[in-house]
Amino acid sequence: MKSQAFQGGVFHTQLPGGRAGATIVIDADGISARVPDSAGGETFRIGFADCSLQQGGASGRMVFCRDSNRSTTIFCEEKQFLSTLAASGGDRVASALSTLNATEGGKRARTRRHWLVGLSVAAILGFAGYQAFSRAGNAAVRALPISVDEKMGELAWSAIDKHGPEVKDAVVVGAIQKMADRLAPQSKSFAGKRLAFRVTVIDAPIVNAFCLPGGRIVVFTGLIRKASDPDQVASVLGHEMAHATLRHGLQRIAQSAGIIVALQIMVGDLGGLMAFVTEIAQQGLITSYGREQETEADMEGLLMAHGAGIDGSGLERFFAVLEQEHGDVPEVLQWLSTHPQLTERRATIKQRWKELGPSKAVAWEIDWEAVVKRAGNPSLTAEYKPESAGVDSGVPRADDAPDATAP
Amino acid sequence: MQTEIRHRPAFANIRVQLERGDSLIAESDAMASMSSTVAMRARWAGGFFNALIRRVFGQESMFVNEFSTDSEGEVILTQPFPGDMECIELNGNTVFLQPGAFVACEPGVKLTAGWAGFGSYIGKEGLFRLKASGTGKLWFGAYGGIFTREITGELVVDTGHLVAYEPTLKIHMGMAGGIFSSFFGGEGLVSKIRGEGRVYLQSRSMGGLAAWTNAHLY
Numbered sequence: 001m002k003s004q005a006f007q008g009g010v011f012h013t014q015l016p017g018g019r020a021g022a023t024i025v026i027d028a029d030g031i032s033a034r035v036p037d038s039a040g041g042e043t044f045r046i047g048f049a050d051c052s053l054q055q056g057g058a059s060g061r062m063v064f065c066r067d068s069n070r071s072t073t074i075f076c077e078e079k080q081f082l083s084t085l086a087a088s089g090g091d092r093v094a095s096a097l098s099t100l101n102a103t104e105g106g107k108r109a110r111t112r113r114h115w116l117v118g119l120s121v122a123a124i125l126g127f128a129g130y131q132a133f134s135r136a137g138n139a140a141v142r143a144l145p146i147s148v149d150e151k152m153g154e155l156a157w158s159a160i161d162k163h164g165p166e167v168k169d170a171v172v173v174g175a176i177q178k179m180a181d182r183l184a185p186q187s188k189s190f191a192g193k194r195l196a197f198r199v200t201v202i203d204a205p206i207v208n209a210f211c212l213p214g215g216r217i218v219v220f221t222g223l224i225r226k227a228s229d230p231d232q233v234a235s236v237l238g239h240e241m242a243h244a245t246l247r248h249g250l251q252r253i254a255q256s257a258g259i260i261v262a263l264q265i266m267v268g269d270l271g272g273l274m275a276f277v278t279e280i281a282q283q284g285l286i287t288s289y290g291r292e293q294e295t296e297a298d299m300e301g302l303l304m305a306h307g308a309g310i311d312g313s314g315l316e317r318f319f320a321v322l323e324q325e326h327g328d329v330p331e332v333l334q335w336l337s338t339h340p341q342l343t344e345r346r347a348t349i350k351q352r353w354k355e356l357g358p359s360k361a362v363a364w365e366i367d368w369e370a371v372v373k374r375a376g377n378p379s380l381t382a383e384y385k386p387e388s389a390g391v392d393s394g395v396p397r398a399d400d401a402p403d404a405t406a407p
Numbered sequence: 408m409q410t411e412i413r414h415r416p417a418f419a420n421i422r423v424q425l426e427r428g429d430s431l432i433a434e435s436d437a438m439a440s441m442s443s444t445v446a447m448r449a450r451w452a453g454g455f456f457n458a459l460i461r462r463v464f465g466q467e468s469m470f471v472n473e474f475s476t477d478s479e480g481e482v483i484l485t486q487p488f489p490g491d492m493e494c495i496e497l498n499g500n501t502v503f504l505q506p507g508a509f510v511a512c513e514p515g516v517k518l519t520a521g522w523a524g525f526g527s528y529i530g531k532e533g534l535f536r537l538k539a540s541g542t543g544k545l546w547f548g549a550y551g552g553i554f555t556r557e558i559t560g561e562l563v564v565d566t567g568h569l570v571a572y573e574p575t576l577k578i579h580m581g582m583a584g585g586i587f588s589s590f591f592g593g594e595g596l597v598s599k600i601r602g603e604g605r606v607y608l609q610s611r612s613m614g615g616l617a618a619w620t621n622a623h624l625y
Contacts, residue, residue, distance in 0.1 A: 009500045009575070011603065018557075019573070019605075021499020021540070038542055039498035056602045058503065058574045064603070073603065075575055 004084050008076030010035060010044050024076050026088045031065055033074045044072050048092035053085075053100040137254035141247055146190040146214075149250055153214030156249075156281035164204030167221060167375070173201050175371045176219050179234040179310075180241065182362075186307035188245040188300075195244055201375075207322065209233075211240040213249035224375040228321060230364045231314030235305055239315060242300035248293045253277055298345065302352050309362030316349040408513075410544065416491035416552045421484040421511060423474070430475035432518075433484050433511040435468030442480030448473045452518060460520035460535060471518070484511050486548035493553045493571075493607060494546050501540040504547050504571045506533040513543030529580050532569055532598065547571055551611025558606055564598045567612030573604035 006024045010033040020039035025032045030047035046067045054064045062077045063085070086097055167173060177199040184197050195215035206220040217240060219233070227233045243249065289297070298315070305312035319342055408431070409424040423431055425445060441447065449470045451458040458469040474482050486492065495502065497516055503523075512518065521538040528534045539545050549570045556562055558576060572578070579599040600606055 007499075011575075016498065017496065019498075019500055021497070021501070021542075036499045036542060038496075056575070056577050058572075058577055060577060062575060064575070077574070 004080070006076045006078045006081050006084075008033065008074065008078070008081070010075070011073040012044055012071065014042070015039055022074070024074060024081075026081075026084050028088060031074050031085070044074065046072055046074055048089040051089075051093060051096060053093070053096040055100055055104050134255060138251050141250045141254050144250070146193070146195065149195070149244070149247060150214030152250060152253065152277050153212035153216050153244075155277050156212050157216055157218075159278040159281040162202055163206055163220070164202045167201040167203050169201075169374050171367070171370055171374045172221070172224070173199060175230070175366045175368075176201055176217075176224070176233065176237070178364075178366060179230065179237050180217055182308045182310065183234065183238050183241055183304050186304040187241055195241075197241060197244075203375075209236055209240050211237075211244040213244060213247065213253075215241075215244055217241065221375040225372055226321065227318060227372075229314065230366050230368050230371075231311040232318040232321075233314075234308075234310045234364075235301065235312050235315035236318060238301035238304045238308075238310070238312070239297050240301075242297040242304065243289060243293070246293070246296055246300060248289050248297065251293070252289060253280065295345070295348070298349055299352060302349065302356060306353075306356045306359045309360050311361060312356070312359075313350065313353045316346050316353070319346050319349075410494065410546075412492050412494060412546075417489050419486075419490065419492040419548065421492060421494075421546055423482045423484065423511075425474065425476045425480050425482065427476065427478055430473055430514050431482065431511055432471050432473055432514060432516070433482075434486075434509050435470045435472060437484045437486065437510055438472065438474070439483040439485045441474065441482040442476075444478050445474050445476045445480035445482055448475075457519050473514075484546070486510055488548075488550045488613070490548060490550040490609065490611070491553045492546055492548040494544055496544055497539065497542055499540075499542055501538060501574050502545065502571050503574060504537040504539060505569055506536065508547040508549065508570050509537050509539070510546040510548045512539065512545045515541050515543035516545050517541040523578075527578060527580070529596065532566065532578070538574075547607070549607070549609035550613050550616070551609045554608055554610065556606050556608065557604075558600055559603050560601070562600045562606065564600060564606070564608060565612065566596055566598060567614040568608050568610075569598055569600075569606070570609050571607040572600065573606070575604035576600050576602040576606060 004026055006026075008022055008024045009019060010022045011019050015035060016039055020035040022033035022035045022044070025034075030045055031051065032043050032045045034043045035041065046065055050067050051065045052068070054066070056062060056064065057075070057077065059077060061079075062075055063082050064073055064075045065085075066073045082097075085093060089097075180197045180199050184194060187194050187197075197211070197215040197217055199217045199219065201224075202218060202220050204220045205222040207222045207226050209217070209219040209223050211217045217237060219237070223236065224233060227236075301315065302312040305314075323342055323346075408426060408429040411422045412419050413422055414420055420439060425431065435449070438447070449472055452469060452471045462469040492510060503521065509518070517540050519538045519540075520535045523533055523536040525534075527536070547570065553570060569578070577600070579601060580596055581599045582596060
């Protein structure tokens with residue numbers, strides 16, 4: 001049989017330092033290891049009959065062959081070493097190989113079990129920790145006074161990129177503010193008071209609207225031009241206002257914050273929070289909500305529209321317009337890109353609106369054609385002078401009850 | 408080439424006397440002084456990709472310096488932290504060095520970066536380790552004193568004390584005792600070194616010093 005050479009090493013007391021690298025040869029009778037000349041150039045040999053095997057080392061793949069009195073150990077990590085040993089040694093190493101396979105198989109099974117248990121425990125602890133932290137954060141947010149939302153919202157407004165000049169035109173801003181004013185009395189109240197919703201229209205071809213914590217509503221002219229009737233815009237406003245009344249922005253801040261900032265929120269220390277709000281507002285993350293929050297805002301927005309005599313199905317129709325025009329390319333529409341699962345949501349909105357029953361539709365005293373036309377022409381600047389913007393109308397909504405979430 | 412480790416164990420440094428034709432590889436920035444007759448040339452530490460892995464995962468420089476001379480000259484090599492140094496002679500065998508431990512070697516020693524495993528990472532011993540193999544002298548350093556243990560079975564070592572070990576040894580991460588003892592006894596995770604081979608340990612841990620310093624800052 002042709003012998004085969006491998007690179008490995010040998011432990012022996014005669015060697016300088018007790019070890020050396022070696023060229024290992026497996027022949028018909030056993031294993032020989034020749035150390036380099038720098039280590040004496042000697043050859044060490046273990047016969048197959050005298051060889052006990054073990055696997056281990058840093059990689060776990062190193063094969064150790066020890067003689068019976070354990071004075072010589074030859075080791076090798078090369079892949080073919082064990083199979084060559086089995087082929088050359090035949091019956092003489094069969095027993096040693098069988099012991100080795102049983103031991104190593106058991107070790108591997110134990111290691112797999114340990115990893116599986118470890119990963120499962122880590123996943124469970126991670127999930128439980130996240131849930132506990134998230135719930136504690138949301139509870140802490142609910143306990144904060146609404147004035148905190150207003151401060152955070154204004155701070156965020158000063159920090160975010162506006163994307164265009166503010167539209168001052170009375171026809172455009174007045175129409176949108178009128179929608180917000182009609183929805184406001186239907187919004188959730190906090191200790192008997194409601195958020196003061198103020199509308200800002202920005203001239204930019206962005207199909208987007210958002211409401212910052214505290215009640216500042218920002219609508220881009222791109223969205224106004226895209227909508228085919230005022231109910232569509234009003235429904236979108238209802239959805240966005242619901243994010244503010246449900247305090248999703250603050251929850252988002254609490255969830256995005258590091259643990260230190262989150263703990264500061266929980267104990268009511270708002271110093272670090274201010275800096276954090278500025279940072280995430282600049283990144284555009286303050287109005288980026290989770291799927292659960294979007295659904296919650298959809299339902300709350302529909303409830304507000306229903307109470308205000310607005311056709312809440314406008315939300316679904318607005319989605320349909322966008323879906324028809326742009327298909328499944330939501331990234332071109334920022335409002336859509338933050339509102340995923342469109343088809344499913346349209347169905348849910350339709351169903352919920354139906355469940356709410358018929359509402360007493362109140363006609364808009366708005367010249368919608370003029371609004372759309374002027375939104376497309378910002379040079380028309382008959383300046384809007386707010387009359388009741390930001391003033392709580394005080395009209396309670398149907399399901400108003402003493403607010404349990406107020407501090 | 409004549410070499411000597413001086414000022415042991417606290418402020419060990421290597422004095423190398425190079426003869427004509429000798430050369431020595433040393434970690435980047437290890438040179439404290441050298442004769443004007445000695446030439447220094449920077450080169451990738453084991454090729455570009457090896458150097459990159461050394462830098463990113465091994466906390467070592469991407470470059471090593473090669474010192475040589477046409478006549479004779481002296482080079483003094485040191486390490487950035489106080490502690491001892493050790494010289495071992497490789498005879499075709501291999502040694503793994505923990506990140507930051509390598510100081511110098513003779514040209515016959517080959518340096519490559521090798522995967523150490525997630526267990527090693529969790530135990531704060533790094534994802535990668537430096538593999539030194541071939542023939543020639545190898546110098547490495549430690550924070551504090553260096554002591555060796557010949558293992559035939561298992562040795563428990565606190566994290567941060569491992570400096571170098573042979574590939575015949577397997578490092579497992581584990582707890583020093585039960586859950587309560589491990590965490591409230593201050594030992595936390597430990598390395599359990601199993602197999603047959605030699606391990607080099609340092610008497611102080613850099614992480615331990617950092618934690619102690621941090622606790623006394625305020």
